[in-house]
Amino acid sequence: MFLKFHGATKEVGRSCVELAFSSNPSSAQNISYAGNKTRFLLDCGIKLTANSLEYPTKIENPQEINAIFVSHAHLDHTGYLPHLIHEGFNAPIYCTETTKETTRMLLEDAHKIEAAEHRHPGYETRDIEEVMQLTRPVNYRQEITAGNARCMFYDAGHIPGSSSILLNIAGKKILYTGDIKLEETRLIKGADTNYKENPDILIIESTYGSREHDSRAETEKKFLEQTNKTLNNGGSVIIPVFAVGRAQEILLLLSKEAKELNAPVYFEGMSKRVTQSYLARPSGLKSAEELRQAMKKVHFLKDEKDRANAVERQGVFISTAGMLSGGPVLNYIKHLGRDRKNSILLTGYQGEGTNGRSLINKGFVTIDNKIMDVKSKVFQYDFSAHAGASELKSLIQKTKPRITIINHGDFEEAESLADYARQFCKVYVPELDEEINVE
Ligand SMILES: [Zn+2]
Structure with a gap:
């Protein structure tokens, strides 16, 4: 099984992880190998900065992707969905109903802003409609089957509808935290981290990998x-x-x-x-x-x-x-x-x-x-919707993964969390476009 990071590598923005696996793993040389394989994406976002808009690195043959799992509605996790549809993607998108509706509003708003500023957004409003058509809403803790994977969404406590996603693919368990906050706020509960199974592979955000929040x-x-x-x-x-x-x-x-x-x-x-x-x-x-x-x-x-x-x-x-x-x-x-x-x-x-x-x-x-x-x-004021360093560390401790992959954090944040995690397991802090073989 291969994981490829199209963004959010030592940076915050354009989250997009590709997961590729085959029923015959021995035939796999790398993510691009030909043959019978399943390909999933975890999130499909863009990176918005003051003066620029960055996309995930090239996703080959989007028409062959089997499903996308979306953690939450923020554009750095969803903003590339209409583009990918424009390029031929045509398969189920799994997320919560709240994420679906919020994503619709954010994509429409982004499209309107681009048009008002006379930039071509790279997709049409009908592509946003298509995102909605392809979306399959899921409830928290509802087991779903996508191809030969089993999957469960857990409340991630980041914004309403946000999810961490646990995939079980031929017995191999992958937990993708998405953006996560363990402590509750006035609006939402903290993350539900009572996962049904401990993951073999944990993909964890690190926005605050080295810093704590005030209470x-x-x-x-x-x-x-x-x-x-x-x-x-x-x-x-x-x-x-x-x-x-x-x-x-x-x-x-x-x-x-x-x-x-x-x-x-x-x-x-x-x-x-x-x-x-x-x-x-x-x-x-x-x-x-x-x-x-x-x-x-x-x-x-x-x-x-x-x-x-x-x-x-x-x-x-x-x-x-x-x-x-x-x-x-x-x-x-x-x-x-x-x-x-x-x-x-x-x-x-x-x-x-x-x-x-x-x-x-x-x-x-x-x-x-x-x-x-x-x-x-x-x-x-720090009203952050992300876990502080000690919460992220406690999550690594609690889930006891064999492999921890750290993304969605600036260089120092990601490296700091990686140093901690290395005491317990194998750790990757992927580079852009890096492919990791997790067999
Ligand atoms: Zn977010």
Whole structure:
């Protein structure tokens, strides 16, 4: 059996692992050998940076791939699906129902942005529809059969619908963690790591392979304190969020804990649509009822006119995008960012080259190709949806794999986790396009 890494090798982005095996393993020389074989993909993502879009390395003969297993909806795990369909892929895509619906929204949004910026996205909207047609929704802990493989999805605790995937192929067990978080948040439970069987081969993410997180409770406390302080000083609060997961977590936090806020909380656009979609399929949520109640406590802004009116008064504006790379949040910064009384509360990691990063490091953002100096106070909070290093290590300890393969983490993160795992098992930190024979 061969594993080939088309992306997410010593980097975060374009997750795509190819798995190829034959009923007659001795005939296999490498992944490209001719003959009767089965080929699966685990995820099929793109890498979005400030100035570029990177794809997985070449996937030969996509029409011969037998199935794709998708861990979760983020574009770095799904963004290449319509491209692959455009190139001839035509087989089942397995994921949870929530992942399916969220993927649809994210792909449509990405297509719209590409078209608006006059770039050709490389696929058509009908390819997104085709992704939906090929998708076979699965439930957590439901055993499914795909060709000669048995497979089970487990809640990965990363965003609603996210999954770790355990494959059993002719007795060989492979666990693909996808993006995983063990600790629960306000929105979702922590990962279900009571796998039915221990894997022989563990493919584990390493976004935080060398780092730990502050406790969530402490982060929430500081975040609420700053929100209140800003409002009490007569300022407004801008909260840039990712529409998928983070927006809902912040919504729950503000609605539950900050009853005394002396200004309205605003919520909008993509975040609202994703929340409604989660409520329609609440199985991945910790409490759908709480989320439903939270939605009743916020105000919705429909369009530019609404926004223009709202910014005239004090408010708390929860808005996309989380790294300020576009979206309505830039309008709030344009209107409110020159006032020292206001605060911008970043809710996660800010990628290199993004507006969020330049705001933290240099105090300015670029909007419509113009540089804008920001006078409002800027704070950053770690509401990460990824496991910290000790959680990743505990997962390796718990599952006792024979082989651990480390992906989805920058060089130092991946290497740090690899050093730990080498005490217990054989470890690979694959290079781009590397093929690993796991016989
Ligand atoms: Zn993710």
